[in-house]
Amino acid sequence: MKNLMRKYIRVLKIELDDIEADIELLIDEIVEKGEKHQITKYVLLENLAVLKNEMSGIEYLKNMLDGMNPDDFSDIQELADEIDKRVREYIEKGGLVKAVYSVIERKLHKVMKYIKTE
Secondary structure (H helix, E strand, C coil): CHHHHHHHHHHHHHHHHHHHHHHHHHHHHHHHHHHCCCCCHHHHHHHHHHHHHHHHHHHHHHHHHHCCCHHHCCCHHHHHHHHHHHHHHHHHCCCCCCHHHHHHHHHHHHHHHHHHHC
16 A cells, blocks of 8 residues: 555646656746737736746646655545645645646546546
């Protein structure tokens, strides 16, 4: 069971890396639109600020996962529930925009589904 929990954390971090890669692509696209004057400087800066906030939030979450010890949990569902709780608390404190929660929540469920089929 502990190995399964460790795997859950590893796969979830891979999914968070995937989100980061998507955000980096969005940043590149927005910068390109700004350079081509397809969007205003104000829109460029606002979008970049939101995306960089999301990037720092994802980094925070990955670091949080690094600090989690599967030995502290009785089963994988308890671990997943604790991760979900911490993500929601971080968002409520203003660490991430609320819309990001739906993306992270989907990843939590996706990884759980994957792990349960192993």
